Amino acid sequence: MSTDRILFNRPYRARGELANLEAVLASDHSHGDGPFTASATAKLRAITEAPHALLTTSCTSALEMAGLLLELGPGDEVIVPSFAFTSTATSMALRGATCVFADIDPATGNLDPASVAAVITPRTRAVVVIHYGGVAADMSGLLELADGHGIVLVEDNAHGLGGRWRGRPLGTIGTLGTLSFHDTKNVHCGEGGALLMSDRILMDRAEIIREKGTDRARFLRGTVDKYSWQDLGSSYLPSELNAAVLDAQLDEFDLIQSGRHRVWDAYAAALPDWAARNDVRLMTVPPDREHTAHLYFLRTPTEERRDALIRYLAGLGIAAPFHYVPLDSSPAGLKLGRTPVPCVRSHEFSRTVLRLPLWPGLTDEQVSRIVDAVTTFRV
Ligand SMILES: *Cc1c(COP(=O)(O)O)cnc(C)c1O
Numbered sequence: 001m002s003t004d005r006i007l008f009n010r011p012y013r014a015r016g017e018l019a020n021l022e023a024v025l026a027s028d029h030s031h032g033d034g035p036f037t038a039s040a041t042a043k044l045r046a047i048t049e050a051p052h053a054l055l056t057t058s059c060t061s062a063l064e065m066a067g068l069l070l071e072l073g074p075g076d077e078v079i080v081p082s083f084a085f086t087s088t089a090t091s092m093a094l095r096g097a098t099c100v101f102a103d104i105d106p107a108t109g110n111l112d113p114a115s116v117a118a119v120i121t122p123r124t125r126a127v128v129v130i131h132y133g134g135v136a137a138d139m140s141g142l143l144e145l146a147d148g149h150g151i152v153l154v155e156d157n158a159h160g161l162g163g164r165w166r167g168r169p170l171g172t173i174g175t176l177g178t179l180s181f182h183d184t185k186n187v188h189c190g191e192g193g194a195l196l197m198s199d200r201i202l203m204d205r206a207e208i209i210r211e212k213g214t215d216r217a218r219f220l221r222g223t224v225d226k227y228s229w230q231d232l233g234s235s236y237l238p239s240e241l242n243a244a245v246l247d248a249q250l251d252e253f254d255l256i257q258s259g260r261h262r263v264w265d266a267y268a269a270a271l272p273d274w275a276a277r278n279d280v281r282l283m284t285v286p287p288d289r290e291h292t293a294h295l296y297f298l299r300t301p302t303e304e305r306r307d308a309l310i311r312y313l314a315g316l317g318i319a320a321p322f323h324y325v326p327l328d329s330s331p332a333g334l335k336l337g338r339t340p341v342p343c344v345r346s347h348e349f350s351r352t353v354l355r356l357p358l359w360p361g362l363t364d365e366q367v368s369r370i371v372d373a374v375t376t377f378r379v
Helices: 017-026 035-048 059-069 086-093 113-119 139-149 200-210 216-221 240-251 253-270 272-278 303-315 331-336 344-352 364-375
Strands: 052-056 077-081 098-102 124-130 152-156 176-180 193-197 296-299 353-356
Touching: 017 035, 017 240, 035 052, 035 193, 035 240, 052 059, 052 200, 052 240, 059 086, 059 124, 059 152, 059 176, 059 193, 059 200, 077 086, 086 098, 086 124, 086 331, 098 113, 098 331, 113 139, 124 139, 139 152, 193 200, 200 216, 240 253, 253 272, 253 296, 253 364, 272 364, 303 344, 303 353, 303 364, 344 353
Parallel strands: 077 098, 077 124, 124 152, 152 176
Antiparallel strands: 052 193, 176 193, 296 353
């Protein structure tokens, strides 16, 4: 058996990237908001059906924009999942808000509405939800809580471009949605992101926040004759160089997604017998959701067996990492957050989760090697 190293992730290369980059470099416009930004934004709006979208320099900066748009400040509380990426929390903490950590549903790794309900207070302003692996969270439960308590739902949809919950595109169900185009994500431009929203008033402010607090976007459209400092803001717009790569990737979105689903489906078809014999839980997708094949995870009964499986796969040249140190137990989470109810399922998930390699260029031979390796391991 071949033991060439199989990478966990390999950033996709789209055919049109170099031609697009050359076009930007040959033009006199490589700063933000040029033709490739407009083109990529239109493609994103087509995929997500979002009435408004703005490209940003990262998902993190889109989340920071959400914190500014919501005018969060000291005394406000934002509920975030314990099992999450740091940006989900630090973007809110940056505004002075307190992160309140809630637990997850161990079947999906997603925020559990019952855990959210248990930590809502009169100071709760927002809930940030992740669609882990591109599988939608339980949005009916979260929408009900948000409506009932006047809380804003923000979707950190870094994993879920093109995913759906009951037919609705992820990133457009909450008031604000964010996307990541980091090179570990399905579609990428090295570093990049986007903010999605349906509200025109929020969009007007978001344009200002993204352009250093100025109404430059209106000036460029000719609706004001000079631009000036209007509001808080920062520099959240990406260069045309990034937009050029993103635009080329979005042209191949369907190809990228079918390549990823091919690998995901192969794992889902090949692993159930082994999983049942070994008390391993596999990733599942509830029937009312269309996932994005962003990742394929499995969970072992114990941390010791998880670490043993990672070592075993590494010995066969296969990278299979775990992730997300629970935010509530992290140094900054302890300082900037609150955990009214222990997030025991998040901690258990973090100790037992493992992700298999998943990218469109994996060959069927490599996928077979991964499946053979996993299924010869006695958990
Ligand atoms: C990758 C990721 C982010 C951060 O994305 P950037 O574009 O690198 O800022 C935020 N949230 C989640 C869930 C992520 O996976």
